[in-house]
Amino acid sequence: MKIPFNTLDRQFYSNQIEYEKKALEVLRKGWYILGPEVKCFEEEFAKYLNISHVVGVDNGLNAIVMAIRALGIKEGDEVIVQANTYIASVMGITMNGAIPIFIEPDEYYNIDVEKIEEKITNRTKAILVVHLYGQAANMDEILKLCKKYSLKLIEDCAQSHGAKYNNKMVGTFGTGCFSFYPSKNLGCFGDGGAISTNSEKLDRNFRVLRNYGSEKRYYNELVGYNSRLDELQAGLLRVKLSHINELEEERERIAKKYLEEIKNPLIQLPKIRENCTHVWHLFVIRIKDREKFQEYLEENEIGSVIHYPIPPHLSEAYRYLGYKKGDFPITEEYAETVLSLPLYNGMLKEEIDYVIEKINKYRG
Known part of the structure; x- marks a missing residue:
């Protein structure tokens, strides 16, 4: 699939x-x-x-x-x-x-x-x-x-x-x-x-x-x-x-299923702050050996995207600001470990189940 x-x-x-x-x-x-x-x-x-x-x-x-x-x-x-x-x-x-x-x-x-x-x-x-x-x-x-x-x-x-x-x-x-x-x-x-x-x-x-x-x-x-x-x-x-509420509800259902059913100790799932709502534009996980995990997903024909691999302070465009690697360690750690999973309107139940199944089987 x-x-x-x-x-x-x-x-x-x-x-x-x-x-x-x-x-x-x-x-x-x-x-x-x-x-x-x-x-x-x-x-x-x-x-x-x-x-x-x-x-x-x-x-x-x-x-x-x-x-x-x-x-x-x-x-x-x-x-x-x-x-x-x-x-x-x-x-x-x-x-x-x-x-x-x-x-x-x-x-x-x-x-x-x-x-x-x-x-x-x-x-x-x-x-x-x-x-x-x-x-x-x-x-x-x-x-x-x-x-x-x-x-x-x-x-x-x-x-x-x-x-x-x-x-x-x-x-x-x-x-x-x-x-x-x-x-x-x-x-x-x-x-x-x-x-x-x-x-x-x-x-x-x-x-x-x-x-x-x-x-x-x-x-x-x-x-x-x-x-x-x-x-x-x-x-x-x-x-x-005119359809925004139903589109948001669909994304929330998919995200909720991910949160409830992805059970892999290598994967850090996103958290929701009290008093805040999340509309799940992206479902972002974190994993230490991201490259290996992303290759595993590709082998199983599951798409994923890194948001974002290069923080602004380390980009060529902002080199003139004078920042270097290590100046913002949390940001840089996120840049090296975050990965966005498939989540889109019209995503089928069997597709969601397949993503969850393959992620739960991953052993690194």
């Missing part, structure tokens, strides 16, 4: 008629940029999040770039971010000329809140929280630090659509940045993203920034971006958003 790490077509086929109907509807309207589909999606996603404003943009990276810029973070300012995140989180900081200040992760793969305060300086302007792999971070302590030091709060929610902390959606504590890359839990059929906020001022700023720095055509207030969510992707996202 061949099990891919991920496959997107099954989710499409489960609601094929709705997707195709919406695609034709948008195409036949002849309005493809910043039209009614984007407006409706923004309103519907805002209602889903329980927040005042959502602004559709072209991808998650640009959502972070624009959020940091609109919040007034400038060259030389410091932004705290966890060290084990995907590099796009860090790029959103440095593309504004700001400096990332890395913090080690906790046992849940999110930022270790106990290690933040010691890194705060008079140059610190914001905390960028990443709700990694689909689980909400420990927001109470982060909110306290933001209040104590007058820091801006940005949330990277690229992997966590629908995750909650104390029953409150991620992306609603500060300025939320979302990716709708196709593999995301709420993914479109190309690139897409959004920014969420309760601030009317920021909402307007984001709308101006995404459209060449212009609210009215040819009247440019500032140097902005061409960073708009298009009508077709917005329409298709509306279809998927």
Whole structure:
């Protein structure tokens, strides 16, 4: 039996008629940029999040770039971010000329809140929280630090659509940045993203920034971006958003089965923090001899992916920051031991059982 790490077509086929109907509807309207589909999606996603404003943009990276810029973070300012995140989180900081200040992760793969305060300086302007792999971070302590030091709060929610902390959606504590890359839990059929906020001022700023720095055509207030969510992707996202609860429930069922039935002392299963929900964008295990285990999975035709093999501080792109191996040992250990197992909408029971069976038989 061949099990891919991920496959997107099954989710499409489960609601094929709705997707195709919406695609034709948008195409036949002849309005493809910043039209009614984007407006409706923004309103519907805002209602889903329980927040005042959502602004559709072209991808998650640009959502972070624009959020940091609109919040007034400038060259030389410091932004705290966890060290084990995907590099796009860090790029959103440095593309504004700001400096990332890395913090080690906790046992849940999110930022270790106990290690933040010691890194705060008079140059610190914001905390960028990443709700990694689909689980909400420990927001109470982060909110306290933001209040104590007058820091801006940005949330990277690229992997966590629908995750909650104390029953409150991620992306609603500060300025939320979302990716709708196709593999995301709420993914479109190309690139897409959004920014969420309760601030009317920021909402307007984001709308101006995404459209060449212009609210009215040819009247440019500032140097902005061409960073708009298009009508077709917005329409298709509306279809998927209408099914988001059932899609999340399906992923949770698969994850629960993994958690209950994978019983191998060589495998460290993911943990869920109290008061947090996990939407299982990724099911990430840890194993010491990862390469050998991954080869074993390949021999049994089970796909897997490493998220992420090179931490940002050790990447070639950020060599100029001057970090070296050993500077963030927990992050580096995770990079050498984490492995994501297959988990996707439309995954069959026999496929799930096969993955569990083969993992339980592994002896190293």
